[in-house]
Amino acid sequence: MRYSTRRAKALARALGALAIVTSSLVALAASGSAAGDRGLTGTWNRYPQLDETPDPKLPPPPPPVGPPPLKAQYLPAWEAQQKAAKEADARGQPLYTDYVKCLPDGMPAMMLAMFPMEVLQTPGQVTIVQEAYNQVRRVYLNEKQIPVEDAEPGYWGHSVGHWQGDTLLIDTVGIKEKVRFRGVPHSDQMRIHERIRLLTPDFFEDRITVEDPVYLTQPWSFAWAYRRLPHYKMLEYVCDSNREYKDPETGGTRLRLENHDPGPQRP
Amino acid sequence: MRQFIGATSGPIRRGRWSVGAALGLLWAGVGFAHHSFAMYDSDHQVKVAGTVKGFDWNNPHVYIELASSEQGETKGYTVECASPGILNRVGWKFNMIKPGDKITVIIAPLKTGEPGGLLKQLTLADGRVFSNGGPAGKPNIQ
Numbered sequence: 001m002r003y004s005t006r007r008a009k010a011l012a013r014a015l016g017a018l019a020i021v022t023s024s025l026v027a028l029a030a031s032g033s034a035a036g037d038r039g040l041t042g043t044w045n046r047y048p049q050l051d052e053t054p055d056p057k058l059p060p061p062p063p064p065v066g067p068p069p070l071k072a073q074y075l076p077a078w079e080a081q082q083k084a085a086k087e088a089d090a091r092g093q094p095l096y097t098d099y100v101k102c103l104p105d106g107m108p109a110m111m112l113a114m115f116p117m118e119v120l121q122t123p124g125q126v127t128i129v130q131e132a133y134n135q136v137r138r139v140y141l142n143e144k145q146i147p148v149e150d151a152e153p154g155y156w157g158h159s160v161g162h163w164q165g166d167t168l169l170i171d172t173v174g175i176k177e178k179v180r181f182r183g184v185p186h187s188d189q190m191r192i193h194e195r196i197r198l199l200t201p202d203f204f205e206d207r208i209t210v211e212d213p214v215y216l217t218q219p220w221s222f223a224w225a226y227r228r229l230p231h232y233k234m235l236e237y238v239c240d241s242n243r244e245y246k247d248p249e250t251g252g253t254r255l256r257l258e259n260h261d262p263g264p265q266r267p
Numbered sequence: 268m269r270q271f272i273g274a275t276s277g278p279i280r281r282g283r284w285s286v287g288a289a290l291g292l293l294w295a296g297v298g299f300a301h302h303s304f305a306m307y308d309s310d311h312q313v314k315v316a317g318t319v320k321g322f323d324w325n326n327p328h329v330y331i332e333l334a335s336s337e338q339g340e341t342k343g344y345t346v347e348c349a350s351p352g353i354l355n356r357v358g359w360k361f362n363m364i365k366p367g368d369k370i371t372v373i374i375a376p377l378k379t380g381e382p383g384g385l386l387k388q389l390t391l392a393d394g395r396v397f398s399n400g401g402p403a404g405k406p407n408i409q
Contacts, residue, residue, distance in 0.1 A: 050401045092378035094303035102327055115352050131352055235352045241325030243347075244302060253302060257345045257383050258321065258332050 037121045038163065039198050043234060046113040047203065047227035059199045062207075062223035068184040069217045081183050093252025098178070100253050102239035104133035106155030106179035107172055108192050108208050111224055118234050126161060126168065134237050139170050148173050148189055155179050157192070170194040187214035202228035304403065307347075307375035307385040312408045315344055316371040322364040326350050331364065331386070333372065345383035346372055353400035368392055373406040 047061060048054050054061050070078055088095045099105060105112070115131035126139040139159040151158045151174025161170040172192040180186065190212040198204045203225065210220040243256040317335030320343065329348040334341050348354060351361065364370065369392045374384030386399040387406040398405070 089303050089305035092305055092308070094305040097302075100302045115350075132350075235355065237326050237350070237352065239326050241323055241330070242327055243330065243345075244327075253306060254379075255306060255345065255347060255377060255381075255383055257381055258330070258343075 038166075038168075039201060040119045040126065040168070040196070040204065041121045042119060043229045043232040044113070044117045044119065044204070044226040045229045046117075047225045058203055058227070059205070059225070061225050062205065065182070065222040066220075068182065068220050070184065070215060071217050074185060074215055078184060085183075088252055091250075091252070093247065093250045096244070096246035096251060096253045100244050102133070102242045104130075104135045104155055105181075106135075107137070107157055107175050107181075108194075108210065109179075109181040110135050110137065110156065111194075111206055111208065113224070113226060115237070116229055116232055116234060117226065126170075129234060131234050131237055133239070139168075145171050145173065148191075151188075153177070153188065161194075166197055168194075168196040170196065181210075184220075185215055186210075186212045189214050199225075202230075304375070304385055306377060306379075308378050309375040309385075309387075309404055309407070312373055312375050312387055312406060313384070314371060314373050314408060315346075316369070317344065319364055319366050319368040319370055321366060324351055324361045326352075329354060329359075331370070331372070331389075333370070342382055344372075344374070346374055346386050347383065348386045348389075349400040349403055353402070354397075357398050357400050359397055363391070373408060375404075 047058070068078070085095050094100075104110070105114075110130050111128075113130060117131070118129040120127040120129070124141050126141065128137040128139070129135065135156065137156045137159060139161040141160070142162050143160045145160045146158055153174055153176040155176060157172040157174040159170050159172040161168055163169075170193070172194070173190070174188075175186065175190055175192070177186060177188065190210065193209040193211065195207040196204060197207075205223055205225045207223045208221065210216070243258075244253050245256055246252075247254045315333060315335050317333040319331060320334050321330070321332035323330040323332075327350055329351060331346040331348065333344040333346055335344060336342075355361075371390040372386055373388040374386055376384040385403055387404065388399070389397045391397075
């Protein structure tokens with residue numbers, strides 16, 4: 001008799017626990033998590049925009065990106081390259097870069113959000129679309145990151161993420177060595193950590209930390225902020241008329257003129 | 268050295284669209300461009316009036332081919348504009364310019380002296396005025 005009472009009580013406790021778990025899941029679904037949306041879905045613009053005075057009602061914009069903490073042996077080459085770019089601009093012959101060539105900027109530069117950005121939250125995945133160059137990142141939620149050696153190099157890499165409270169933590173590996181933010185070299189050991197958090201319903205920040213044991217003395221951290229762009233419909237972007245070409249003599253960028261210039265043709 | 272070419276007389280007539288374009292600029296003023304504008308001389312802008320020969324509405328840039336008559340001679344200009352996305356956001360439309368249209372542009376000329384430049388401001392035959400979006404900068408002449 002006592003035994004069966006204990007069993008009944010245990011069963012009741014188990015049912016109670018099940019009810020709590022079930023109701024939590026229902027609540028989770030109602031709050032949007034099960035459906036994937038935690039308020040990030042929508043279209044966004046970098047904040048502040050060029051020449052825009054920050055709105056005192058909004059959280060203060062993150063400080064500008066600081067210099068990369070490159071190891072001493074890599075710093076001179078990077079500084080020389082920055083200087084060469086400045087000098088080329090001063091000569092009116094800006095360097096011909098992959099970006100001018102219409103290759104997408106990749107990670108982490110894509111998060112600079114040159115053009116509007118769309119975030120989609122679906123079960124198990126956060127997708128970030130950048131209008132410039134039709135760039136798409138897919139962040140797989142609650143998956144284990146693959147070993148760096150197994151990450152096929154690409155422009156946006158392999159990203160996994162999970163929610164920690166109100167913050168979406170993303171880990172990215174597998175960025176091609178030629179895909180460089182601010183011309184900073186990196187190895188295949190580079191990892192990009194992101195902490196994405198809504199600060200208001202219409203404003204979020206992405207705190208980025210780049211780690212690379214080969215090239216950096218310490219993690220390189222910076223942050224960008226975004227403001228909701230309501231009702232915006234993303235446009236397509238295909239580079240099908242790129243008239244910029246590399247001048248074979250100077251290496252600088254030139255504009256191919258139509259109809260009235262027999263000058264160098266683009267390669 | 269630099270001069271107004273085929274300059275229209277009097278101030279540029281501002282149509283009802285200029286306000287919309289300016290408002291568009293406020294929220295759209297995109298932070299970065301496809302490339303550096305160092306090829307162009309923004310300090311010595313020129314005004315060119317002419318007839319549209321071509322309107323290339325594509326990424327990464329929109330181009331206007333313009334034929335301008337100067338002292339009986341016709342000169343062709345390639346005018347680089349921003350991208351369709353930026354221009355859409357400051358009020359342009361993909362079909363708002365057609366070959367044969369008479370337009371006036373203010374451009375930052377190519378530093379090489381070749382007949383081309385970066386658009387600073389566009390005025391259509393009906394008087395509507397359009398900017399080239401935030402990154403390209405503003406005209407410094409009228």
